[in-house]
Amino acid sequence: MAARDSLLALQKQIGQTVLGQEAMIERLLIGLLANGNLLVEGLPGLAKTRAIKKLGKFLDAGLSRIQFTPDLLPSDITGSEIYYSSEGKSEFRFQPGPVFNNLVLADEINRAPAKVQAALLEAMEERQVTVAGKPHVLPKLFLVMATQNPIEQEGTYPLPEAQLDRFLMHVYVDYPEEKSERDIMLLVRGEEADTDTAPTDAAIGERTSQDVIFAARAEIHAIHMASAVEQYIVALIEATRYPERYDKDLRRWIQIGASPRGTIGLDKCSRTYAWLKGRDYVSPDDVQAVAHDVLRHRIMLSYDAQAEGIKADQVINKVVEMVAVA
Template identity: 55%
Template sequence: METTTMTPPPQDLIKALKDSINQSIIGQQAVVDQLIIALLAEGHVLIQGLPGLAKTRAVSAMASSVDAQLRRIQFTPDMLPSDITGSEMFNSESQQLSFTRGPVFSNFVLADEINRAPAKVQSALLEAMAEAQVSVAGQSYPLPDLFMVLATQNPVEQEGTYPLPEAQMDRFLMQLLIDYPSIESEILMLQMLRAESRAEAGQPVISMADILQARRQIEAIHVSAAVDQYIVALVDASRKPQKYHQQLSKWIDQGASPRASIALDKAARATAWLAGRDFVNTDDVRRVIHPVLRHRISRSYTAIGNNISSDHIIDTIVDHVAWV
């Protein structure tokens, strides 16, 4: 009698993915959770942190745990857009031009130190991130079904960097912040790295097909009209802060676009799915609001001068928008 092997449900595979990444990144559980939410929500992420805080390692750990391709692009001031998208090359044998694909044609694209390249190079990612395609010489080329840009930048280095324009920032579903690990986590990190140098490379724990299946299930997660109203009210508070709290109007220079509402909806549905529910509640929205909104709110000079962070502004928004 033949025995059949049962395929684990997507939730179990995603848990295995989370465990696999946490084995490589010590003390950054919140960042790992947010990376997985962005992956399930079909979003791109901007990872910010000081040098040496494992930004690149976090991306590599996730990519190596998924049976998918990772391409790394090291951004530099002398880059050209074609270094990302690819270009047409003349074939001497066929006497014709043929398109040579650039590193953006991958499942995971690590855009390392993205703010070191000028705006025309950064904008080469815009079409890819927004439309999952690349256009060269009037011809469009589709990107893979599983396509995710994970960009890193250092917050303190200003010389030789080019701030990302608002249109580019808005294409990222989330901005993740990596901070220093605790003393206990750093000790575990040292022990892990010593053991890692003697161990064999890990194997993927989930396939692209499993992730795409999870995404289809997330699309079916129910969102009530009341939760929709709550999402839009939170975003509206960033645009018309005087309606909600007088201090907010002094801190916010420009609010979030409708992409923020879309991003909150998608991230909240992924959060509900991870919790094993088929509906979204307001707690799901609040769990993801900081990484979704922090890069979409422009702080005023008053907020910057008084060291009021974007996260503090978001906390104030949440406190003054009525819960459903």
């Protein structure tokens, strides 16, 4: 089976158990295929945790969950040196922490202090951690999905903009549509009724191999992007940095524009999106389809925008509207 067929089958498997959140599932796969990490923001109970758990269930990959709390220590994430003594010999051995897994769910990342956030974000960026002066490499297949609750801000430590920039995408999760709500209720009712007879991992069937992910990445890397589309990506980023060239409202709303990571993110995500849609080339529509998720955490809004109640998505809409498609 071709890599794309396997990934579409994986997407369908997850979609059958995570109802009404097709866009989040698609973004989760884009992050996995683009070798990036996701910051997912949404109200409680919208299947954020469930989605990555199901990905770990149907993909041949390990999953760790880290519940971020104010008393968490960096070593609780990265691991630490443990002193062992046996048969008259003693030594320090590295005990890996939960970050040493293929899929890492960082639940409510903004509830942990800066040192703990930095420990995870360093692992995301460097794909290794250093403990007692020794580097320890993370798995080749590695994805962090960090979650935030947008309604509870007391006792939290908001991520600085420089650290937010390390996430490939910032995904908003909204309520499912009304037609999905009853299906969700019936699905959970059925799962609770079948708890005693729930299938084991062996009964689930063949899980998608990690080799499929690596093969898909190679195909995505070969996706053609015309120079006109490359220039369109650059123009979108430039519009966030020099908004006065395009519109007076943009100039008032944007304080700081997207970094070069925004350009790289649009390139990776648009090529991945085009591949998932079955095309071997990238169109401006593919770029626009991922623009909000790639840019919404990379644009710092001005006080004027905040006073007017302007959101990042509205600014991105204006940027897309103002920048001509090549």
